[in-house]
Amino acid sequence: HxxxxxxxxxxxxxxxxxxxxxxxxxxxDDSIVMAWFRQxxxxxxxxxxAVNTATGNAYYSDALKGRVTVSRDSTKNxxxxxxxxxxxxxxxxxxCAAKRGCxxxxxxxxxxxxxxxxxxxVS
Numbered sequence: 001h002x003x004x005x006x007x008x009x010x011x012x013x014x015x016x017x018x019x020x021x022x023x024x025x026x027x028x029d030d031s032i033v034m035a036w037f038r039q040x041x042x043x044x045x046x047x048x049x050a051v052n053t054a055t056g057n058a059y060y061s062d063a064l065k066g067r068v069t070v071s072r073d074s075t076k077n078x079x080x081x082x083x084x085x086x087x088x089x090x091x092x093x094x095x096c097a098a099k100r101g102c103x104x105x106x107x108x109x110x111x112x113x114x115x116x117x118x119x120x121x122v123s
Contacts, residue, residue: 009118022096030054034079038092
């Protein structure tokens with residue numbers, strides 16, 4: 001089992017930046033992929049980015065590529081999501097998720113482990 005705890009959400013003005021963190025614990029191994037998803041009220045959960053914890057290879061949603069950077073610190077079992085040029089449309093609950101293997105990382109339904117989410121509000 002893997003436990004995930006997000007932090008770093010908050011309220012920022014449009015054009016601002018924010019960095020989210022996701023600390024993982026439990027049964028962590030090199031096959032784990034950590035991803036970020038977001039969900040705005042009334043909308044479906046959508047992919048943001050993912051990182052292979054073993055290699056550091058990053059994957060991005062086409063919609064957000066260029067405004068977000070995903071990374072990990074394998075010594076801390078923590079993934080990060082740096083967001084810049086934030087817009088009100090980025091307002092959502094941001095979730096960290098984990099699964100084994102990189103395939104189909106954009107499909108939130110196949111992720112096994114989820115954090116509680118952290119709210120990001122852009123005004």
